[in-house]
Amino acid sequence: MNGSGGSRRGHGSDGRHGDSQGRAMPSGRAESEMGEPRHGGAGQDGRHALNDAPAPDPAAAPAPADAPDPAPAPADAPDPAPETRTPPGLPDVGLTAADASSVDLLLAVAVRVRAEVDSAGEARALAAFRAAREQGPRAARTRRRDDWRPNPRRRVQRSVRTTLAVLLSSLTLGGVAFAAIGSATRDDDAGPGRGERDGRTGTSRGAPAAPGPSGTQGAGSTTGDRPASARDTEAHCRAYEEKAEGRGRALDATAWRRLADAAGGTQKVAAYCAARLGDADDAGDREQGAGESAGKQDGTVRSTGPDAGRRPDGAGAAAGSATGKPDWAGEPTAQGTPDQTDRQGRTDQGDQADQGSRADQGGRAEQPKGADGSGRVDGADRTPDTK
Amino acid sequence: MQAFDGELGVAVARAQEGDEAAFAVAYRLVQPGLLGYLRGIVGDDAEDVASDAWLEIARDLGRFKGDGAGFRGWTATIARHRALDHLRRQKVRPRATALENDLLELPGVHDTHDQALESLSTTQALALVARLPRDQAEAVLLRVVVGLDGPAAARVLGKRPGAVRTATHRGLKRLAQLLRTEGVTEDGARTLGESG
Structure with a gap:
């Protein structure tokens, strides 16, 4: 199954995989890739990494020339826009240039994670969604931990305190x-x-x-x-x-x-x-x-x-x-x-x-x-x- | 904060009405970040933990209130709870055991920055993250991979924003240091990669 997964990746997604790596970290904000998430399967183990390592190398060599654009995404997912090197959300952390490499690394992680189709996982999630929907719209109260509305609520709390x-x-x-x-x-x-x-x-x-x-x-x-x-x-x-x-x-x-x-x-x-x-x-x-x-x-x-x-x-x-x-x-x-x-x-x-x-x-x-x-x-x- | 928070918010709202396609969109927008985060915490069992998380997310979808960024924080919290449960059940199985073998394949020192990152597999990258202290690893993953902002990450972790900021900073610095030091490996490692 790993082999078949690898070959499947070799078709389209691997090219995309290579593309994303070619431009990779500097330009690609991870979630903006919107590519296929990593394939969710029971056979995940360390050997999966071996499949990873060889595949991107040959793909990366020819790929960079072909990859001026942001990674193509599945048709039904929105196309990402290229972003700057430092994620916009992290200026408050005060990274030096050297530390940006670690940010790049993590972005690479996220990028690769997206590079595969997670069809099985998605099917499971949809099934769960349907099952929950069948149960009927019960009056689900929003607990405090379910309330993630932006600031005004928190501001009020802070001021009350x-x-x-x-x-x-x-x-x-x-x-x-x-x-x-x-x-x-x-x-x-x-x-x-x-x-x-x-x-x-x-x-x-x-x-x-x-x-x-x-x-x-x-x-x-x-x-x-x-x-x-x-x-x-x-x-x-x-x-x-x-x-x-x-x-x-x-x-x-x-x-x-x-x-x-x-x-x-x-x-x-x-x-x-x-x-x-x-x-x-x-x-x-x-x-x-x-x-x-x-x-x-x-x-x-x-x-x-x-x-x-x-x-x-x-x-x-x-x-x-x-x-x-x-x-x-x-x-x-x-x-x-x-x-x-x-x-x-x-x-x-x-x-x-x-x-x-x-x-x-x-x-x-x-x-x-x-x-x-x-x-x-x-x-x-x-x-x-x-x- | 992220590029698609607006779309995510719309999708979540529609999914709460019962729109299945919208739920699929929300899944695709959120799952990658969750998976990356979970890999950093539970390693190989990330997909299983993610499945458990999505069961709960689908079940409690009606309770959620918030926008797209809030949905990311909410799902990250659920995923984290499942991950901690998983770790408890596993009785502290070392995260990195299956991953350590891959460290031998780390790129050599004279690889360029981009080349080094390219030849790193996700697993190797996460192996580096796994070597951070847990709080730093979580902070870094939540901030960079899941894409939460400071206050949201603090809420997921249950810590003060200042502590999360410190943990993020230290985690990234240490990760950069690991990248620099781990780059100095034997040439044999690169040979393995090239011949693969």
Whole structure:
């Protein structure tokens, strides 16, 4: 059967075979040959290659002169057009000239594959088609993997995914904002605006979105640095205030002890904290007025939790983003505290989009700023108090 | 992307209506690429795997939605699944065993580029492709032989487009390298070819 197949090829298709090889790879885009596909038979084995090799050689020698045109195809298949050397679809792969030889090789593969009549395979396929057609037009639903429509569907999917990702990240940051707002402006000497915000932050701290980020903050903060004792003490004071007002978490033992040491006695803690926070808030106001980054740093400075002072980084990221988002992430806060929150909101409005879409980068970018800024703020304004 | 995607799309649409001749046209447009791809994966059993694939293609033709290029990607996916099933059944039969003998016939180094390619048989060429890592071989075959574009090839393979691009690039480079190095064979090989 191989022999007969070879001889059959020797008639017409072999000439075509030779033709296609004569011009071969450079000019012929594989599928454009449209020639007969390789004969599908059970007898395919390595010996088939031997039939291949000798046949094209004698055919190729006389053939090239006869092969100026693209390969003639069966009458019922469309005629191909000669194409350029590099397949049009592969420029994105960035081939060098040397690699084009491999492309040529593969095109040659495809070319030869087409060079034979695949009548048996085609008959089988047609029989399968008829059989499937007989089964009647059942309501075949298009599964996802059957949907190969061009781009619009995929674009929609991608945009949906992107939208979801942006939404999720902004919700996460909003939750962190809730967590951070609570301690961001804790002060019993504060003006009415602040007081309202305290009230709201107290409730917002209980927001379900807060526990996650707060938990991570708290967990991470225990291993934080403690160079700025002034910042620590102030944060401890805030936590103490919260505890005293019955809203915040209980001050843990270490922080409480430190606070007591700084104040000079457990009884003096209340008075000490009142004095400290009064100064701190004034300094914080000035910082906020200075600019958005300062505003974020202020948020950093007033970060939440008993251990927040040791964690300017994470809290800076959280509060920095948090103070930027009180408008639409924390509605109650925004309404009640027009001056402070709005100012922060406005200053940070410009960064909303950035923060939303680059939350991580923004957070990370905030960290060094927060740390440095807090250090600066503390050093400039609070050192005199603690020293 | 390819020259006859328009005709293919029309043929597929008509075949979905029940036009048998249109199905034949679609078969002729698609089968060569599928066969070349399958040869690179399963070697000699490509025709059998292709038959299985066409059974499924004919059966599920009504489910398909898309244009000519999409049809190529869809059929390539089906063919690939059948090929992987086949490989699993065969328990990792080495692809190249039947093909290695033909490597002795590779052209000598002083053959010209075109002559070298001419005297290469399909099987030899695919033997070279078979020596690529599987992911590179598949990427290269899908891109060049089947004629899918980057995103379609990525979808068939189930990988990210960037990974497919890398695999294609590396596969082609390695194939070119194999061509260069394999060209340096004994003259006896060429004698065999000439006398055949």
